[in-house]
Amino acid sequence: MTKGPAQPSGQDKKLQEKLCEKGEIPQHIAIIMDGNGRWAKSRSLPRVAGHNEGVNSVRDIVEACGQLGVKFLTIYAFSTENWRRPKDEISVLMRLLLKALRDERDRLYSNNVRLKTIGDLSALPGDIQQELQEAMELMKHNTGLTLVLALSYSGRWDITNAMKRIAGEIETGKIRPGEIDDKVISYHLSTRGIPDPDLLIRTSGEMRISNFLLWQLAYTEFYITELLWPEFRRRALYDAVASFQQRERRFGMVSEQLQLKRKHAAVSYVERFLKSVSGN
Ligand code: FPP
Numbered sequence: 001m002t003k004g005p006a007q008p009s010g011q012d013k014k015l016q017e018k019l020c021e022k023g024e025i026p027q028h029i030a031i032i033m034d035g036n037g038r039w040a041k042s043r044s045l046p047r048v049a050g051h052n053e054g055v056n057s058v059r060d061i062v063e064a065c066g067q068l069g070v071k072f073l074t075i076y077a078f079s080t081e082n083w084r085r086p087k088d089e090i091s092v093l094m095r096l097l098l099k100a101l102r103d104e105r106d107r108l109y110s111n112n113v114r115l116k117t118i119g120d121l122s123a124l125p126g127d128i129q130q131e132l133q134e135a136m137e138l139m140k141h142n143t144g145l146t147l148v149l150a151l152s153y154s155g156r157w158d159i160t161n162a163m164k165r166i167a168g169e170i171e172t173g174k175i176r177p178g179e180i181d182d183k184v185i186s187y188h189l190s191t192r193g194i195p196d197p198d199l200l201i202r203t204s205g206e207m208r209i210s211n212f213l214l215w216q217l218a219y220t221e222f223y224i225t226e227l228l229w230p231e232f233r234r235r236a237l238y239d240a241v242a243s244f245q246q247r248e249r250r251f252g253m254v255s256e257q258l259q260l261k262r263k264h265a266a267v268s269y270v271e272r273f274l275k276s277v278s279g280n
Helices: 010-022 036-041 047-068 080-084 087-110 126-139 155-171 182-188 234-245 255-278
Strands: 028-032 072-079 114-118 146-153 199-202 221-224
Touching: 010 047, 010 234, 036 047, 047 072, 047 087, 047 234, 072 080, 072 087, 080 087, 080 146, 087 126, 114 126, 146 155, 155 182, 199 234, 221 234
Parallel strands: 028 072, 028 199, 072 146, 114 146, 199 221
Antiparallel strands: none
16 A cells, blocks of 8 residues: 555645745644634533544644645644643543544554654553554554654653753763753653754644743744634645745844855855766
8 A cells, every 4th residue: 555645636735835835844843732622612512522623623734734744743632731621621632532543543554644742641541552552653664744742741841851861861970961962951852853843833822832842942933823723724734834934044143144054055065066976
């Protein structure tokens, strides 16, 4: 069976092609999915209906990201703080997650998606832990989009764990305190090997990071939309990517430095090319 994301069709294909021609597609998108409860409330429905519809948004966004060539998509599915919600709602969310994993597993697999998780999985019910392990094992050789589920996750939890691991390595003499730098810290976070997000999307208009990828979002572009998560489908994703493409990512530098950097990169590319064709 050939694996790969289902191909977009008609108008959607045109929109995706336009986006790819216009500029760079972010290689890592992170999403804070918010507003399921409000979506349900505005329709006089129980909160669970909002979460249910939210799963449909997840499906659509995962597929569209795969088609666009996004390499990593990290979604904040359940935060450490979400354990403070009423017990009934937690149980509904867990059942929904389990159902979604079971229902979507084969589709994700044939769409060439690789699955990863970040967070304290040991806090999740046993059947979910097992389903996640099986799904990750099944998809581990896939080469398309990596879908990272943040479950029982918080940025402070992540950083605290990294600090503990680094302290352990100092204790055993593996590293010296003076050697701790950005790279050492990133290596000990749960996102090891995953590039920092280029774009963070948050739905429902809230202007907060909510203890998401605190270290990893240092230079990420933020896109906040008033849409509630169940309303956020691929067209809204394209708007977010189009907005990202208009940003100038300076990483602390000034515009002129960036222009110079681009010029140097282009010159060295041409030099390498000429060298390779001349055989020297
Ligand atoms: C925020 O809405 C959403 C969540 C806390 C959970 C998101 C979960 C899903 C979309 C379903 C399961 C996930 C996967 C990966 C299949 P909210 O309840 O905080 O909304 P509100 O702020 O309007 O109350």
